[in-house]
Amino acid sequence: MIDHTVLKPEATVADVDKVIAEAVEHRFCSVCIAPAYVAHARQKLAGTGVLVCTVCGFPHGTSKPVLKAIEATGLVKDGADEVDVVAHLPFLAAGNVDAARAELTELVRAVRAARRDVVVKVIVESGYLLSLGADRGEQAIAVACQAVRESGCDFIKTSTGFHPTGGATPEAVKLMKKYGDGLKVKAAGGMRDLPSTLAMIAAGADRLGMSASVAVVNELKGKAPAAGGAAGY
């Protein structure tokens, strides 16, 4: 279930190689790494069964829709199996489902023309949306779920891990399952130890974006408790 993740902007090739080796050892679902490292990861992971996941319009989501589509298509051509794109947050906060859906539809059409079975996840920064207030936040999550589902994307994803309003919460995951109508949910950000990770699975998460993956897996196996994971993601 784990996308083993390193996305801090100063991450080096050595940092990426460490994540790749850990993902192979623990048979994680994928490594989630920055666009600049996709071709490198594709080469390193050939034949391992571990997928290459990357990000698009990350972490602000404020690039133009056409640029997101161009970026995602290039990343698929570089060897990405999965692309996590950040939605334009003001569309979601305003409840503008048409604008939110249009941006995602443009991207999905472009990437699926390059590769039919690429998985697209849409990051909606649920911490920010829920900070708008209980009713308005729930409405924004519902709009986000509708736009993601109707555009034909595969997952809705809670968080970048870089927004000051924080990462995934069980509350956000539950709302996404409530409004998603079968949409898969990726919880990302904020899972630092085994209890917080299990809470996200109990809330309904189908995939987990984590950097503390190895520590949490060791905790699960009864080894030393997770020390808190890396800062930032």
Added chain:
Amino acid sequence: MIDHTVLKPEATVADVDKVIAEAVEHRFCSVCIAPAYVAHARQKLAGTGVLVCTVCGFPHGTSKPVLKAIEATGLVKDGADEVDVVAHLPFLAAGNVDAARAELTELVRAVRAARRDVVVKVIVESGYLLSLGADRGEQAIAVACQAVRESGCDFIKTSTGFHPTGGATPEAVKLMKKYGDGLKVKAAGGMRDLPSTLAMIAAGADRLGMSASVAVVNELKGKAPAAGGAAGY
């Protein structure tokens, strides 16, 4: 000297319009806004003398060099007068001047083919570079200055305003003037009131990226002291 800035990912058209109106009223050098808003700002600012500044590869700088070049060229075609691009930080931290210069050269050639007089500023996240330690940090700033100057970019810029290591400091600006050999310096992030702003000018800053611009200008004119500006930038 001021690029009046709103770059938080949740900024709306209304937020951008407020910054535009303030920039026109106070005759700031530019508004600095996200890529998605460049065409809108271009239309609103026609005939005012206020420039349109935007960002590229923002705020992580981890997209591929070719994607940064494509994004920047599209933004110039949308009407941007100035583009602030985030450098790939690991190149700078490793002292790899060739890789750093190559990325910037590719971008500058692309944007100058679209418009000869576009101004390119290169964000190097000086807070992060200086967090590597005194000697290594100063070396990284020197490498950054060399890459920016030799690629033909116009400015070196301290910070995105979003990295946990913080924004501009007078120390960082002084190092950029020391190693820049005439390169212009934009200080961004962390100027919340008149004293911190004047300290950056005294250190040698040629341009200031600020969101608290109106409060600082009012403080300069002897009105109410700046209340601290917006969080995040």
